[in-house]
Amino acid sequence: MTQQERHRIAAGLAGGLSYAEIARRLGRPTSTISREVTRNGGPGGYRPQQAHEVTTQRARRSTPALPYAGGAEGAADTALDPHKEIHEEIHEEIIELAVRSGMPRMTARVHVDLLMSDDGRRTAAELTRRLRVSPASVSVAVNFLVQHGYARRERDPRQRHDVYVIDDDAWYHSILISSRQTLEVAQAAITAAETLGHDRPAGQRLARGGTFLQQVVRDMMESADRWRALLS
Known part of the structure; x- marks a missing residue:
């Protein structure tokens, strides 16, 4: 600020x-x-x-480093983040922006926690512990993220559990999924316009709106393909 x-x-x-x-x-x-x-x-x-x-x-x-208390917990204490409050503020700002754009708050919290992790990877147990929420809440949130391309699910063969991952390509895939969904809406509007008839005001309105959405989304998908190299 x-x-x-x-x-x-x-x-x-x-x-x-x-x-x-x-x-x-x-x-x-x-x-x-x-x-x-x-x-x-x-x-x-x-x-x-x-x-x-x-x-x-x-x-x-x-x-200042705290006296060594022994074990993993003591070592973790000596590595306390001096900028914790600032990091928390950044987290909260991104969460609020995601919520304002329509993402459920719990899903936004999970999304931001994944985004802000160094390797972009968390297990369900880690998310549950870090966010202090129920496993069911985490499950609903990660299912939303996977469905909309914001994250992907991997299986850890050694630990026999799922790992949720956000990598650079997640931005690209989320745009593609959103664009395809919008194209379905555009096509539905055009089909409805043909059913109603282009001589009716409602049919004309639907036809114009559907065509507009088609062109904008196609431009967006072409732009995503053109600039995808920036993510690698």
């Missing part, structure tokens, strides 16, 4: 605006504004300059 945005938040609070309205004006998720204000004095004590300085210092500051 920039210093200018923080000054706009302060001005919004002073003007009695809600978090949602401030977020709308900044083009940010409401949760980001709420978290920013809560961490920095609350609605009555928010100071933009101070908030900016504190956040900058937090990003630069290293977390």
